[in-house]
Amino acid sequence: MSESQQPYRVLARKYRPQRFADLIGQDAMVQTLANAIARERLAHAFLLTGVRGVGKTSTARLIAKALNCVGPDGQGGPTIDPCGVCEPCRAIAEGRHIDVIEIDAASHNGVDDVREISEAVRYAAVSARYKIYIIDEVHMLSKAAFNAVLKTLEEPPAHVKFLLATTEVQKIPVTVLSRCQRFDLKRIPAEKLADHFARVVEAEQVEAEPEALQLIARAAEGSARDGLSILDQAIAHGGPVVSADQVRDMLGLSDRGAVRRLFGLLLAGDAPGVLGALRDQYDLGVEPSTVFIGLLEAVHGVTRAKAGGGQDPALSMEEREAHADWAGRLGFATLHRLWQLLLKGHAEVQAAALPIEAAEMALLRVVHASTMPDPGELARRLVNGEVTAVPAQAAPPEAAPADAPAPMLARPTPPADFPALVEVVNARRPLLGQQLHDFVGLVRYAPPELVVRPTGPLPAEFARDLGALLRSIYEMRWDVSIADGPAEPSLxxxxxxxxxxxxxxxxxxxxxxxxxxxxxxxxxxxxxxxxxxxxxxxx
Structure with missing residues (x-):
């Protein structure tokens, strides 16, 4: 059959790793296996864990090839770089090697299935160096099946190797885990997936926008197989070029520019604008929960930028600039509050019978919360005397005449001398009062001016904090400064x-x-x- 007549193979199968060098983002595991093979310190059982699509089964087949490769001349031994051309390599890659047995534990999870394995391991390999059992989704084995395989797994014959793969390692008994050498395959970073997809579309002679590949990589959530399946769908979607807009339409993703605009409207407290922007996205077919995911990603990106955690390389330049701008204007308390409000809103939208209505109500809650003072800041201002709680009155006071002037409250008068001022500060802020008493020499006291010289250790914010406190107490701006030169001894x-x-x-x-x-x-x-x-x- 000619190549043009061969049935189409999906990209996830066509570009399955055939060498350890093709594995993406698993360098630590490859290095460990290379050292083990080179030093002939091979374990009898390997456990491969990780999320779906990171390459567990492919890695198991690569290990089988590495252990059974004989080289192009038929004289080679175990190697981390199998040749791929010898009969064992080709047979294992095609899934037809008689000594490499792949078992799906989801459909063979009983004691009888395990008993067959225990009986078969006693016989030597037919043509390979090692008889290898690849058990996929091993966590699906029943408790009785696990117990039945324990002895065989702990002391198999020298010619047998077990390769176990699972996505749910927490379901595997500890007695099995202790008998295996464990490798945790990592999620593949989005930037590495995007680079991999770029090589795939080049090999497939397809054009794709870099932003489209970044969107696919982000949607894959660390899974190469999922990403290749999405890419396959995007190519089949039509058009000479796989574009970012096409991928967004296909996946129902919110336009990131629209998310930034919506985020800006939320911060501005523009309720009509927020509702209009949300409806625009909904009319375009974007799910309300997807809009919230985009907003949560925006808050996370701004918070990372503010904390100095670095920017996601998959972000566009416009997104990086927007995140940097918001990071300079928003405090951590505001960002954390936004995150909690949006996270709560996302959960409500997912559980709601009316998702779009729930999304509108949740976003309006965010808008109204943005105009309220932060609880922590309000508590601090109450403690410092910057605001005063007004107690509720049992009965309204007698109404004053309409033309009566509003009563004027007398402004507190600063103390006549510096020691009296220290007593006032100590009553409000004991730590600040102690620092003023112990570690400060008076240069000049002329309210609202206070000049002091340090005689001991003072925090960098001492003058600023003291000035803010005095301003809140005496309702006037104080000029508190630190100076060198002659000064009185500290109190x-x-x-x-x-x-x-x-x-x-x-x-x-x-x-x-x-x-x-x-x-x-x-x-x-x-x-x-x-x-x-x-x-x-x-x-």
Whole structure:
């Protein structure tokens, strides 16, 4: 049969890895296997785990080829780079090798199926170096089947290797896990998938926009097989070029530009604009839950940009610039609140009998929440005295005449001296008050101006925080600055000086002096500083 008459093979099968070098994103596993083969330290059982489509079964077949390859000349041994041309390699690739047995545990999950394996392992391989059992979706075996295979799995004959593959490793008994060498196949990054798809479309002589391949890679969620299936569908969808718009229409994805516009309307609190933009997407066939996924991705991208976590290379330049702009204008508290509101909205839309109505209500909730103060900020302002809670009154006060002027509240007056100001600050913010008392020397106190010199360690935000607190207390702008040069001792130093002076006064009294002269080893402890004039009265 000529090549043109051969039945069409889908891309997921046509481009299945035939060498370890073709595996995408599994470098650590390949390196471990290469070292094990080179040092002849091969385990008797391997467990391959990972999400669907990352290459578990393909890896198992590659391991079978690596262990049974004899090279083009028929004299080769186990190798991490099987030749692909010898009879064992070709037979394994085509699924017809008599000594490489593939078993689907979903349909052969009983004790009898496992018993057949236990009986067959006693016989040597017919033509290969190793008899290899590839058991796919091994977690589907029954509990009795697992128990029946334990002994065989732990001590198989030297000519037998077991390769187990599963997507749900948590369902496998620990007794089985402990008997296998485990490899966790990673999700394939979107950028690597996009590069792989670019090579595929080039080999297929098909043109595709880079953005279209990035959309397919993102939709594949780390699965090469899923991505190739989507790419196959996109090529068959029609058109000389696989375009991004075509892929969005095919997958029902929201236009990312439309998502950015909707996100901007949410931040602006434009309720009519938000409802209109959502309806536009809905009329184009985009599911409401997909719109929420796009908004969640936008919040995540902005938060990553703000945290310095780097940008997704699959994002367009417009998206990166938009994320950087929003990251500079939005705080972490706002972004986290947006994430929680959108996540809750997404769950409501998925469970709602009326998805579009639920989406509108959820987005309106986000709009109205954007105009409310952040609870944490409001609590901080209450604690700092920047706002005052108004208690509810039991009865309304007597109505004042309409032309009566509004009562004016007297503005609090700053203290007359610096120590009194420290007492006020200490009552509101004890930590700030202690720093002002212990580690600051006064240069100038002329409310609303305060100039100090540090005498000890102070946080970088000390002047800013103190100025904000004084402004909230006295309802005026304070100029708090740090300066070098002559300054009074700190209040702590003054306090210590006063205590030392009082102690010296006590030691100078005749009675105490006589006591120290009579008792050479005496010392003054646990004394109370005297009242003013105590030394004079004692004299």
């Amino acid at each position: 702590l130093d003054k306090q210590k000086s006063a205590e030392n002076a009082a102690r010296d006064a006590i030691l100078a009294t005749p009675v105490v002096k006589a006591a120290f002269e009579a008792f050479a080893e005496a010392e003054l402890v646990d004394y109370t500083p005297p009242e003013p004039g105590f030394a004079a009265r004692s004299a």
